Amino acid sequence: MGVPMALNLIKAGYKVVVWNRSADKCEPLKAAGATVAASPADVARQSDITFAMLSDPPAAVQVATGPGGIVEGMSAGKGYVDVSTIDPATAAAVAAAVRGTGALYLEAPVSGSKGPAEQGALIFLTAGDQALYDAAAGPLDVMGKASFFLGEVGAGANMKLVVNAVMGAMMGAFAEGLSLADRMGLQQQDVIDVVALGAIASPMFALKGPAMAKGNYPTAFPLKHQQKDLRLALAEADAAAQPLAVIAAANDLYVRARQQGHGDADFSAVLEAVKGQQQQ
Numbered sequence: 043m044g045v046p047m048a049l050n051l052i053k054a055g056y057k058v059v060v061w062n063r064s065a066d067k068c069e070p071l072k073a074a075g076a077t078v079a080a081s082p083a084d085v086a087r088q089s090d091i092t093f094a095m096l097s098d099p100p101a102a103v104q105v106a107t108g109p110g111g112i113v114e115g116m117s118a119g120k121g122y123v124d125v126s127t128i129d130p131a132t133a134a135a136v137a138a139a140v141r142g143t144g145a146l147y148l149e150a151p152v153s154g155s156k157g158p159a160e161q162g163a164l165i166f167l168t169a170g171d172q173a174l175y176d177a178a179a180g181p182l183d184v185m186g187k188a189s190f191f192l193g194e195v196g197a198g199a200n201m202k203l204v205v206n207a208v209m210g211a212m213m214g215a216f217a218e219g220l221s222l223a224d225r226m227g228l229q230q231q232d233v234i235d236v237v238a239l240g241a242i243a244s245p246m247f248a249l250k251g252p253a254m255a256k257g258n259y260p261t262a263f264p265l266k267h268q269q270k271d272l273r274l275a276l277a278e279a280d281a282a283a284q285p286l287a288v289i290a291a292a293n294d295l296y297v298r299a300r301q302q303g304h305g306d307a308d309f310s311a312v313l314e315a316v317k318g319q320q321q322q
């Protein structure tokens with residue numbers, strides 16, 4: 043996600059400084075005109091606003107507060123925007139560390155996958171320092187088609203977890219429907235066509251369905267990240283005393299898919315876990 047987002051900033055004329063743990067992934071950005079920094083702190087020192095797109099809560103903490111991390115390069119007048127999907131407690135911990143330097147913090151997880159990232163059509167779910175939201179309006183507008191400012195730190199993370207919990211359950215139900223159709227002797231493509239015309243039509247089913255019917259799962263949103271989001275949503279639901287029976291059942295399917303080795307495939311590969319449950 044980070045590469046297409048940064049490429050759009052470069053194309054829009056922003057001076058962009060990048061860092062990634064595996065340095066080779068910076069190559070396309072360097073070729074497009076970005077400066078490659080030696081560490082996250084080095085990015086922060088050279089930038090007014092630093093964006094981070096990282097896999098999960100441990101990565102967000104490591105890059106922000108670990109040795110050579112963002113916090114070492116932050117100071118008053120700068121801002122840190124974390125667009126990773128993480129939990130509200132991690133966002134609050136990173137916000138406290140960043141704000142301790144005098145800098146501003148905005149969480150801004152995104153809804154939308156690889157295609158929207160390439161097209162500059164992401165949806166930002168932001169919360170934290172409104173002054174940084176205002177200052178980052180230009181870059182957010184380049185990378186996204188909409189931005190929501192939702193209030194205090196944690197609200198953006200919570201919104202993202204709600205949306206992705208629903209998405210994971212929808213994809214799980216779709217995978218079960220395709221498998222059921224197959225067992226009944228129906229064509230999966232016919233199911234996809236029927237669904238597309240009715241009240242449960244979804245861009246996600248239309249986009250992923252034809253490949254799923256062929257057993258193909260080219261990675262846009264890695265299954266391991268969808269399962270991470272379900273796991274984080276279930277933990278928040280537990281803390282809020284909100285039972286999530288359907289979403290918890292969907293999480294079990296994604297856990298099984300990861301155990302079967304599909305973690306790096308697209309999350310639509312949850313279909314393989316459903317197939318694996320079929321009785322002979």
Ligand SMILES: NC(=O)C1=CN([C@@H]2O[C@H](COP(=O)(O)OP(=O)(O)OC[C@H]3O[C@@H](n4cnc5c(N)ncnc54)[C@H](OP(=O)(O)O)[C@@H]3O)[C@@H](O)[C@H]2O)C=CC1
Nearest residue numbers: 043063064096097101104126127152154155156262263267
């Ligand atoms: N893909 C998608 O469709 C979407 C993803 N998201 C969310 O965005 C985030 C990124 O997703 P995506 O780009 O697909 O994920 P990837 O797995 O492709 O990228 C994860 C990034 O995190 C880095 N990273 C992981 N652990 C560490 C660490 N300990 N220290 C430093 N860097 C680390 C990786 O570095 P390295 O290259 O060295 O491994 C890599 O740059 C996730 O939170 C995901 O849930 C949100 C919306 C859509």
Ligand SMILES: O=CC(=O)O
Nearest residue numbers: 152153154155263
């Ligand atoms: O988090 C994934 C997405 O597609 O949004």
